[in-house]
Amino acid sequence: MNQPLPDNTLGASLYFSVPPYDGLEFIGAIANERPSDIFHTGWALNPTVNVHSELKLVLQLEPLANLATMIRIKQETDLNKEFAKKVAYNLFNFLQSFNRNENATADGLLVVPLNTIDKWFDKFMKKYAIDPNFVFKQSEE
Numbered sequence: 001m002n003q004p005l006p007d008n009t010l011g012a013s014l015y016f017s018v019p020p021y022d023g024l025e026f027i028g029a030i031a032n033e034r035p036s037d038i039f040h041t042g043w044a045l046n047p048t049v050n051v052h053s054e055l056k057l058v059l060q061l062e063p064l065a066n067l068a069t070m071i072r073i074k075q076e077t078d079l080n081k082e083f084a085k086k087v088a089y090n091l092f093n094f095l096q097s098f099n100r101n102e103n104a105t106a107d108g109l110l111v112v113p114l115n116t117i118d119k120w121f122d123k124f125m126k127k128y129a130i131d132p133n134f135v136f137k138q139s140e141e
Contacts, residue, residue, distance in 0.1 A: 001035040008032055011067045014039065015058040018049055024058055026074055029067040042079035047133035086135035087124070093138075094120045 005012070011031035015024040028039040043049045098112045127134045 001030060001032075004032045004035070005061070009064055010061045011064050013060050013062050013067055013070070015060065016041070016049075017056045017058065018052045019054070021056055026070045028074070029062075029071060031064055031067070040080070042083075045079055045083045045132065047136055050132070083135065086138070090124060090135055090138065091117075091120055094123070 001012070011029045013029040014027040016027055017024050027041060028037055030037050041049075049055065095110065095112060095116065098116065099110055131137075
């Protein structure tokens with residue numbers, strides 16, 4: 001902000017909307033106490049956003065109490081964390097495919113070939129090149 005907001009009980013919130021523009025998603029907020037910020041959108045990993053070629057940004061003045069709640073909720077639903085969980089789950093499933101009697105030890109360890117992670121990574125990168133959102137489409141059953 002170039003100038004402080006005239007009311008110290010308000011902050012400026014930033015939202016985005018994708019076609020058909022029937023809803024708003026909170027990105028972040030600034031206020032007199034924090035007049036600038038960097039917002040990480042996660043749009044590249046978000047399948048509901050990255051399929052669109054355009055979106056709208058909306059700036060609104062809102063009470064600081066409302067913004068504090070929205071910031072807390074946004075932090076609880078971190079898309080990067082969700083993506084990391086999905087990648088780890090994908091690796092786990094790949095390693096589970098080696099879980100046969102001849103690969104298991106008596107104490108429950110799984111023995112896999114040394115190049116297993118390399119194979120998984122190559123396979124993962126090929127799928128990612130085709131569809132960066134493929135990990136969000138796999139089920140966690």
